[in-house]
Amino acid sequence: MQVAEASTPSDPRIKRTRAALCSALLSLLEEQPFDQITIRDIAVRAEIGYATFFRNYASKAAVLHDLAADQIRRLIELAFPAIEGRNGRAAALALCTYVDEHRRLWTALLTGGAAGIVREEFIRQGARVKTMSSRRAWLPLELANIVGVSATVEILAWWLQRGLGLAVEEIARVLDQLVISPFVKPRG
Amino acid sequence: MQVAEASTPSDPRIKRTRAALCSALLSLLEEQPFDQITIRDIAVRAEIGYATFFRNYASKAAVLHDLAADQIRRLIELAFPAIEGRNGRAAALALCTYVDEHRRLWTALLTGGAAGIVREEFIRQGARVKTMSSRRAWLPLELANIVGVSATVEILAWWLQRGLGLAVEEIARVLDQLVISPFVKPRG
Amino acid sequence: MQVAEASTPSDPRIKRTRAALCSALLSLLEEQPFDQITIRDIAVRAEIGYATFFRNYASKAAVLHDLAADQIRRLIELAFPAIEGRNGRAAALALCTYVDEHRRLWTALLTGGAAGIVREEFIRQGARVKTMSSRRAWLPLELANIVGVSATVEILAWWLQRGLGLAVEEIARVLDQLVISPFVKPRG
Amino acid sequence: MQVAEASTPSDPRIKRTRAALCSALLSLLEEQPFDQITIRDIAVRAEIGYATFFRNYASKAAVLHDLAADQIRRLIELAFPAIEGRNGRAAALALCTYVDEHRRLWTALLTGGAAGIVREEFIRQGARVKTMSSRRAWLPLELANIVGVSATVEILAWWLQRGLGLAVEEIARVLDQLVISPFVKPRG
DNA sequence: CTCTAATCGAGACGGTACGTCGCGTCTTACG
């Protein structure tokens, strides 16, 4: 396992291969849970050789990581402006709307075996969104981030697993009141 | 496969065997993460035949489930009186103290591959602890339970993973203020 | 690789499996050269699981070894009486006749990638046939054995590879005069 | 693949490359058995590109073939005068002395995975050494050649594998009496 | 007390996925 996961490989073949692998995993995730997807499945779907998989990723979790990092980045970038503007409700709504529009994918990402890895990446990226609350000395920032992100993930997962019983606006309100407002904009 | 997962088997031998399996898993969990423990490992440690394992449990996850259910039951029973008495801080302290006294075990249960299953059981049992809050119409009880339990699990996991940097009282305060008080005793 | 190649495994399943593997290899050897036969081929032909192969043999060469040892034992037992009786010609004829009757098999054993392993086993078993010649002090017994066996193998291989151009009696005469008589019955 | 296996390529660069490859293989053969040497190893040692290998040889066996052909040619040319002069003992001694002076190389060539290919080339070139024996009608010339060469190879291999237990003169005597004299100089 | 029947340890087996290795082809980037 000496995979060089350099973020920007010069060789276009490598870029192409990795993109194909991510795309293949994404495609498979919409059909079956992460645990049931084998590396061979991914390789076949991506139309690359089985061994080539390992030349690019150490495990299927690594592909998921790449994939999740990308999706989460988009999600955060989407919600960021509203958070900056201290409009928690708008941020929650934007976030939920985006998730709703990619229901299959996010269901796969937030439930089943993939959840752990996605949550981890979520926390990593969530750390970048600095909360403005500096008053709660008893609450370590890192822990606040973890709890906030976990709550978000749980809320979304719960929502996604329950089909379409709850409107986007409703879940966005829950998300805002339970997570975003308390953490991001505690003083209003 | 006709696994008799009856909660209370009449045959005392079966009880003994299951107890041995749970005990073996518990013992192994203190040495290595759940994912790396094989069914064979458990059988050897429990000094039962490999095939006999499958007569009692369908998978190692099932053993973990049994184990976790038991531990979680104890945990909740420990904190319950204080919760009933609306003393969130005392409940949090009791809970954290118990966890602290079984650090190795709870570290194994709340981090690593076991976390998912344990969290699930936690949520299931957490549902029994009825919250008194009837005011938040916008927040489904089930979701409140999930978020509350998840936050608890995350806080504990974060605490356990960080060795002994934080005193029991401190993490209990966090737990109380972030989770127990808001959910359990919203009005005091 | 902790294969216990005990010659007499108590478990009948192991016996059966090994027999099936030997038989499968034998069957495949009549169709294609040894090098082109994969372990999977053998497993499929023997109708055993792929992993089970490795529980019984460390490599396909080991199966070939077993197989060859058996065949060579038969061959030597066939020629032994005549050798004992100092009738080199009869020994040679018996040997060549037997080979001729299993042409396909012996062609596979003595030509192609299998030759090396078979020759080795041949030499090992050939050492049991004590030559009566005690006069040639300049020739180590071990070397005499090697040269004798190698010559036999080469003669048979040459014969087999040339289809049916040479009668059994003719090649038996060559074998007798070149190898058996000089080595086995030097004084007549 | 249009491998130019022309024996005498006009382009000097090709000559140089092939020489480098032969030399690299020769160098590697003194360190490890033929089977364990990979084409990549050879290319690296020869300091040529991996793909360039295939422009010059179809396989590593082809390189070995080239190499062996060269060495065997030297060996035969060394022994030829003495054979011509019907001095089998001198021929054997010359041969054994040369082999002894390049022990590592010939050990690699005559034992391990390389033996088969080397033997083959040995036989091919051995056919050039016409034996004078015309009396044995029952023995095809081709077969005589094969048996003679094989015996030679086996004797040398046996000698080389046994370290330095036997003096050059002793093994030369064996070689002469067992192979050269009977075949080359049947009438004296 | 004997003899059959059930039980349980031990572990062989079929199966599936893994991660590695080497080959031979083919693309890319560099001089």
Add this chain to the structure above:
DNA sequence: CGTAAGACGCGACGTACCGTCTCGATTAGAG
């Protein structure tokens, strides 16, 4: 523009674990 460097498709290898199964020894209950 040609050559090194090396990514790639391919396919065999040997390993690990699962869940099923068969075997043999031990024991229990019936006669």
